[in-house]
Amino acid sequence: MEFEQIEVPDEGERVEVLDEEADEFEVPDHPIIPILYGDGIGTDVGPAAQKVLTAAAQATGRDVSWMRIYAGESAREKYGENLPDDTVKAIEEFRIAIKGPLTTPVGAGFRSLNVALRKKLDTYANVRPTYHLEGVPSPVTNPEQMDMVTFRENTEDVYAGIEWEEGTEEVERVREFVEEEMGFDDTIHEGAVGIGVKPITEFGTKRLVRRAIDYALEHDRDSVTLVHKGNIMKFTEGQFRDWGYEVAEEEYGDEVITEDTLWEERDGEQPEDAVVVNDRIADNMLQQILTRTENYDVLAMPNLNGDYLSDACGAQIGGLGIAPGANFGNALCLAEPVHGSAPKYAGQDKVNPTAIILSGVLLYDYMGWNDAAQLIRDAVEETISSKKVTYDLHRQIEGGEKLATSEYAEEVVNNIEKLA
Incomplete structure (x- = not known):
């Protein structure tokens, strides 16, 4: 495939898709991975993440050839438009990619580029794992209790833009x-x-809930909670709940049981290796993630609920500066941090790159590079535990050493080399 402004690396190979519908693919030991630094602080955190991800790949006997792609400000400079076809085609062609934040004006101007990318690529599941890293300051007493993964439907709801x-x-x-x-x-x-207009379809709901249940089964999680406002929006979010239960009850046999079955037929005793599917009203869930944190594992929800809930989860583990995310389609992944572009800090080499680095962990896990992914997570935790942090955490940590974005990335790389 030829591109207008994108340079394809001479070295490296493409990911081979074996069965797109079954989400099956094969990753070479030296893949070409598109990277979009993004707007604002993306110009700082993007290169930092690239350095860390490269180090982890090489430490585990692999390598990556990075391919720069463009959207937002960088695309306007190169193409005269915000989201060129080149960028979409490159991600579709190479199947795995990582991006930094993109700026969207409030109230006027172009619609969200993040949403536009997700819709064009049909990356229907926005997945955000939220877990506490040792040493990160938190506003709650026991942040280690937070260990949830949110599955947010990416293509429908009010974010459809109708x-x-x-x-x-x-x-x-x-x-x-x-x-x-x-x-x-x-x-x-x-x-x-x-x-x-707020569209929620059976097709969109079921493939999102299916992905959440599959994740729970594969990662030995106990429950999947459908989060909705179906008591008020009965024919959209209420239908999301009903369609979600249909997936659980009709497609998984004994691997999945509902909360009603758990209590009515088993007196609350959960079968070994089975996932319990339940549901909660969204506003109630916002307080339960704080008051009953340990009770929840995987959350599946419509688009807007997922945006709110994942941010609320992130607050408990230290904020969005360390909150990773990724968008998944069929045999396709676009990793991205949860935070925005913070343009006032752009180019200052001061912000925290942890969120995009940990988004790279999600990317590597999806690629099957679990050892490299764990190495990055361990190295990040080691760096923060040693109190070598960027300004946002430094002001909350007594006796810490304040590092620039690039210095922090270098410290993580050093820890990767020590831990490898």
Whole structure:
């Protein structure tokens, strides 16, 4: 495949897809991996993560050829547009990639580039593991109790972007349809209005819940919790809940039981090697992740709920500066940190690159490089435990050593070499 502005490395091989629908692929020992540094602090944390990931690959007898791709500000400079076809094609071609944060203006301008990428690539599952690293300051007394993985549906809900701006002919047509033809004549206040549509489909729900259950079974997790607001939005989020239970009850046999079955037929005794599927109302779940943290393992939910809940989980383990994430499709992974682009800190070599480094851990795990992934996690934890941290953690740690972004990455690399 030819690209306009992307240089494909001379060395390295592509990931070979064996069965896309079954999510089966083969990763060479020297793959080509696209990397998008991103906007704002992405220009600092992207290269830092690249250095750490390369070191872990080489320490385990492999290597990576990195291929720069572009979106946001870097793409506007090269292509004159925010999301060039080159970038989408490169990720589709090479199947595994990592990106930094991209800036999206609030209220005006282009829609979220992060969302646009996920939709174009059909990376329908945004996965965010949340776990505490020793030495990271936390606002809660027992942050080590937090060990959850959120599966957030990536393509539907209000993030689908089906909405109409106030004052336009289109929004008035939608208002008229809703009020006069659908009978909701007392629902929308008079005056200016913006209207959005919230689609949640059986197809989108079931493939997301299926992926969450598969993860729980593969990683020896006890439960999958469907998080929804179905008590109010009965035909969207309520349907998400119902479709989720259908997947559990119809596709997994004895490997999965519902919470009702657990208590009504087994008196609360969970079978060995079985996953329990339950559900919780979203607002209640926001407080339960704080008050009953140890009770939950894997969370599956619509898009907006997943955004809120994963950030709330991240707060308990020290904040979004260390919160990793990745987007998964069929035989495709685009890893990215949870945090934003923080443009006011761009180019200052001061921010914490841990989140994108740990997003690389997710990428390596997906590739089957579990030893390299664990090595990175151990090296990051060793670095933070030794109180060698960036400014955000340094101001909370007594007697710590404040490092620049690049210095922190170098320290992680040193620990990789020691631990290997």
